[in-house]
Amino acid sequence: MFLDNRTKMNLDGGVQVVDMTSGEPEHQGALRIWNLFQGDKVSMRVLEMDSDGHAELRNEDQEEVLFQFDDDTAFHLPAGNTLAIDGEMTLISVRTPGVRGTGKETLCVTLDDRPLQRTGDRWYSELIQGEVTQFVGIIPPGRAPDHHHLYEEVICILEGEGRMWAGDSSTPIAKGSCIYLPRGQRHCVENSGAGDMRLLGVFYPAGSPAVRYAD
Numbered sequence: 001m002f003l004d005n006r007t008k009m010n011l012d013g014g015v016q017v018v019d020m021t022s023g024e025p026e027h028q029g030a031l032r033i034w035n036l037f038q039g040d041k042v043s044m045r046v047l048e049m050d051s052d053g054h055a056e057l058r059n060e061d062q063e064e065v066l067f068q069f070d071d072d073t074a075f076h077l078p079a080g081n082t083l084a085i086d087g088e089m090t091l092i093s094v095r096t097p098g099v100r101g102t103g104k105e106t107l108c109v110t111l112d113d114r115p116l117q118r119t120g121d122r123w124y125s126e127l128i129q130g131e132v133t134q135f136v137g138i139i140p141p142g143r144a145p146d147h148h149h150l151y152e153e154v155i156c157i158l159e160g161e162g163r164m165w166a167g168d169s170s171t172p173i174a175k176g177s178c179i180y181l182p183r184g185q186r187h188c189v190e191n192s193g194a195g196d197m198r199l200l201g202v203f204y205p206a207g208s209p210a211v212r213y214a215d
Contacts, residue, residue, distance in 0.1 A: 012167035013185040020046045020069075020092070020156065020176045031055050037154060037180040042204050043095045044154040044178060051088040058082045063098035065134045066091045067127070067200050069158070072111035074127040074134055078104040092156050092178075094202040096132045104130075111136055119210035120144075124201075126209065133206040139197040143190040147212040153203035155179040155189070160197030163190045186215045 008018040018036055025032040030053030034046040047066075049055060057064065057077060064077040069090040077083045079098030083106050085091075107128070114125040121140055128134035136158070146165065161174040165188040166181075173179070173189070181187055191197040201209060 009171045011164065011169040011171060013187075014180075014182040015164070015166035015169075015185055015187060016180040017164050017171050017173065018178055020090075020178050021048070029055055036178050039152050039154075039180055039182065041096055042152045042154055042180075042202070044156075044180065044202075045093045045095075046178075047089075047091040047093055049085065049087070049089055053088070054084070054086050056082050056084050059095060059098065061098060062095040063130075063132055064093060064095045065128045065132055065202055066093045067134065067156075069156075072136070074109050074111075076104075076107040076128045076130065076134075078106065081106045092200060094132070094134070094154055096204040098131070117210070124209045129206060131206055132202060132204045133209065134200070134202045135209045137199050137201055137209060139189060139191045139199065141191050141193060141195070144188055146186050146188045146215045148184050148186050148215060149181070149203065149212055150183060151203040151205055151207060152183045153181040153201060155181070155202075156200040158198040158200055160191055160193045160195065160199075162192040162197060164188075165190060 025034050030049050032048040037044040066075040116125050123138040124135050126135045157177045163170045164173045
């Protein structure tokens with residue numbers, strides 16, 4: 001299920017939650033763009049294109065990782081590179097600081113290409129691992145203890161429903177909900193559904209999705 005489009009929700013400690021296509025998009029050629037979050041080092045946006053669309057993505061001084069919503073395909077676009085895209089798609093885009101001229105190639109991977117790893121009662125697969133980490137995580141029903149990370153992170157819910165907690169504040173989340181987490185902020189993603197919740201996570205600087213610090 002999707003939640004109805006809503007304005008951005010502000011939780012404790014600078015945590016923000018918004019639906020992925022809330023509000024009016026910006027139009028750039030064939031692309032419709034929703035600019036969701038601009039953090040210290042991490043920004044998040046949603047790109048949509050129709051079946052007859054074509055676009056070229058390029059950043060001169062930022063790295064960009066993208067995830068094709070409902071398709072489980074990921075792209076890594078290093079600074080100074082170009083990625084051509086065609087056809088109907090919805091992309092979750094996250095940009096972080098990058099250095100042009102590193103010689104890195106544009107990368108395309110699918111979730112099936114990556115091994116499933118376990119941490120406690122949760123599972124995850126790392127899609128992109130470099131200066132930035134992009135992963136898909138699986139959360140069983142229930143609420144894990146509050147914790148924090150030493151990186152800045154954005155999340156998009158791919159399947160399931162629950163609540164996003166930041167300190168004592170919370171808000172409902174479901175498929176299409178996007179979340180911004182400042183570095184060091186206490187939080188918890190609660191799965192209130194009967195089945196697993198799947199989420200896309202991207203954080204900077206890179207590291208392991210398994211590392212978290214109890215509060």
